[in-house]
Amino acid sequence: MMITVVGTGYVGTTTTVALAMLGHTVCGVDVDPVKVRALQSGSLPIFEEGLEDALRRETAAGRLRFTCDLGQALPGCDVIMLAVGTPPDEDGSANLRALEEVSRQLGRLLQPKAHGRPPVIAIKSTVPVGTGERVRGWLLQEMILRGLHIPFEMASNPEFLREGRALHDAMHPDRVVVGADTPGAANVMKQMYLPLQAPLLLTSIRDAEMIKYASNAFLATKISFMNELARLCERVGANIQQVAQGMGFDARINPHFLQAGIGYGGSCFPKDVQALQALAAQSGLTLQILQAVEAVNASQPGWFLQKVKHVLGSLNGQHITVLGLTFKPGTDDIRESPAIPILKHLEEQGAQITAFDPQGMAAMKQRFPNVTYASTLQESLRDADAVLLLTEWKEVVEHDWGASWSELRQPIVFDGRNVLDSAQMRAWGYQYYGVARPS
Ligand SMILES: NC(=O)c1ccc[n+]([C@@H]2O[C@H](COP(=O)([O-])OP(=O)(O)OC[C@H]3O[C@@H](n4cnc5c(N)ncnc54)[C@H](O)[C@@H]3O)[C@@H](O)[C@H]2O)c1
Ligand SMILES: O=c1ccn([C@@H]2O[C@H](COP(=O)(O)OP(=O)(O)O[C@H]3O[C@H](CO)[C@@H](O)[C@H](O)[C@H]3O)[C@@H](O)[C@H]2O)c(=O)[nH]1
Numbered sequence: 001m002m003i004t005v006v007g008t009g010y011v012g013t014t015t016t017v018a019l020a021m022l023g024h025t026v027c028g029v030d031v032d033p034v035k036v037r038a039l040q041s042g043s044l045p046i047f048e049e050g051l052e053d054a055l056r057r058e059t060a061a062g063r064l065r066f067t068c069d070l071g072q073a074l075p076g077c078d079v080i081m082l083a084v085g086t087p088p089d090e091d092g093s094a095n096l097r098a099l100e101e102v103s104r105q106l107g108r109l110l111q112p113k114a115h116g117r118p119p120v121i122a123i124k125s126t127v128p129v130g131t132g133e134r135v136r137g138w139l140l141q142e143m144i145l146r147g148l149h150i151p152f153e154m155a156s157n158p159e160f161l162r163e164g165r166a167l168h169d170a171m172h173p174d175r176v177v178v179g180a181d182t183p184g185a186a187n188v189m190k191q192m193y194l195p196l197q198a199p200l201l202l203t204s205i206r207d208a209e210m211i212k213y214a215s216n217a218f219l220a221t222k223i224s225f226m227n228e229l230a231r232l233c234e235r236v237g238a239n240i241q242q243v244a245q246g247m248g249f250d251a252r253i254n255p256h257f258l259q260a261g262i263g264y265g266g267s268c269f270p271k272d273v274q275a276l277q278a279l280a281a282q283s284g285l286t287l288q289i290l291q292a293v294e295a296v297n298a299s300q301p302g303w304f305l306q307k308v309k310h311v312l313g314s315l316n317g318q319h320i321t322v323l324g325l326t327f328k329p330g331t332d333d334i335r336e337s338p339a340i341p342i343l344k345h346l347e348e349q350g351a352q353i354t355a356f357d358p359q360g361m362a363a364m365k366q367r368f369p370n371v372t373y374a375s376t377l378q379e380s381l382r383d384a385d386a387v388l389l390l391t392e393w394k395e396v397v398e399h400d401w402g403a404s405w406s407e408l409r410q411p412i413v414f415d416g417r418n419v420l421d422s423a424q425m426r427a428w429g430y431q432y433y434g435v436a437r438p439s
Helices: 010-021 033-040 051-060 097-109 131-146 166-171 183-196 205-236 240-248 269-282 288-312 339-348 361-367 377-381 401-407 422-427
Strands: 002-006 025-029 064-067 079-082 120-123 153-156 176-180 200-203 319-323 352-356 386-389 412-415 431-433
Touching: 002 010, 010 025, 010 051, 010 064, 010 166, 025 033, 033 064, 051 064, 051 166, 079 097, 079 183, 097 120, 097 131, 120 131, 120 183, 131 153, 131 205, 153 183, 153 205, 176 183, 176 205, 183 200, 200 205, 205 240, 205 269, 205 288, 269 288, 288 339, 288 386, 288 412, 288 431, 319 339, 319 377, 339 352, 339 361, 352 361, 352 377, 377 401, 401 422, 412 422, 422 431
Parallel strands: 002 025, 002 079, 025 064, 079 120, 120 153, 176 200, 319 352, 319 386, 386 412, 412 431
Antiparallel strands: 153 176
């Protein structure tokens, strides 16, 4: 099939590569010429394991190309995937400006196909229920202005990949959800994904749009539930990891997304939890559970810092080493990272901060220029009064902590992700504090 993907950010780029790997001929389109030039020359503007190699392979095989010119990418297309950003507006609702722009452009640029089926326009971006109809409306308005009606069909095809595992998730999804209001569109999308051999759920467009938000909101709920429970565990002397393990054996609960820590971040959970609430508000409803999910998450970094202050006293002048800046390992993305409120607070309290992160330092430097960024983990530990572990990078978890003990001025470690071996750390002489992990 011939496929155009509009928007080559995290999702769009991964989608182009994955679809090319399935044997399709794919063109990625973006308004950002710097991004497009990078992709054309085979280099990824983001860090995502394995994606750059696959991008180069698929480009060399002639299945993948990139352009800024949407008009040039459209002729003969079977599917046009829309993967532009839908960031939060001031009221938390999804901002659909980029999607409207692309839809109107399509309405102006689409030409009748010489042969074959009309193209399917599939929304991959995360969008509120009803957006499929709005996109169709924007396209039709532009076609009316041209005095033409060029046939096309609509579909919703939400994306469930995780950053840090983007290509793996795109190639091995738990499920593919396709919302379509015509059997023809459903069939084209089904054919497109056939080589994946993944479970495919066919729904209405509205259902598909809701499934995406509901999935993210539910995962965020699991995390906030565990984070709130961790606060209680800490008070009553229970170990949240044991509790999570015991819960996770129950197939109805499952062991995933039960890790208490410093709260969820990233470009998806915070914005999607807000957008679902905004959608509810527009319908006259309040989603009380999600209100609580958001409130617990917003206060989790502060709760973690309270512990730090309880142990260290005043932070003024203390040398604090922060390990991990990205919202999760495996990415260079710092959007909504819990490290941001933590760094802000440490700075406000007068701490001397040294940070290390394998991928996130360049981006964080823009926001926190006064932090010292160490070139190695080892260097970041030197003369620290305490270490705050904020992202569970492999390098950090597997670091030789036994050998580093003497580098620190005070061997105190606050493990915000519960990833270090607490007993071993204590045996090596560290004062170790996890999240609800009593000794
Ligand atoms: N990042 C993720 O892990 C993830 C996972 C699943 C779903 N999503 C959803 O997918 C969508 C995209 O997310 P992302 O993280 O890839 O965003 P992103 O910001 O990384 O990428 C969006 C891209 O769209 C481009 N763009 C904007 N306007 C355009 C236009 N008129 N024409 C062509 N290109 C245009 C931008 O230049 C940018 O490169 C969002 O709705 C997001 O919620 C994201
Ligand atoms: O048990 C857990 C699991 C995750 N997190 C945190 O939750 C955030 C999000 O993690 P993750 O879901 O792995 O990363 P994302 O790349 O944001 O992926 C989520 O958001 C994407 C965008 O919508 C969806 O496509 C994915 O399915 C969904 O998992 C990160 O800060 C994690 O540290 C926890 O605190 N505890």
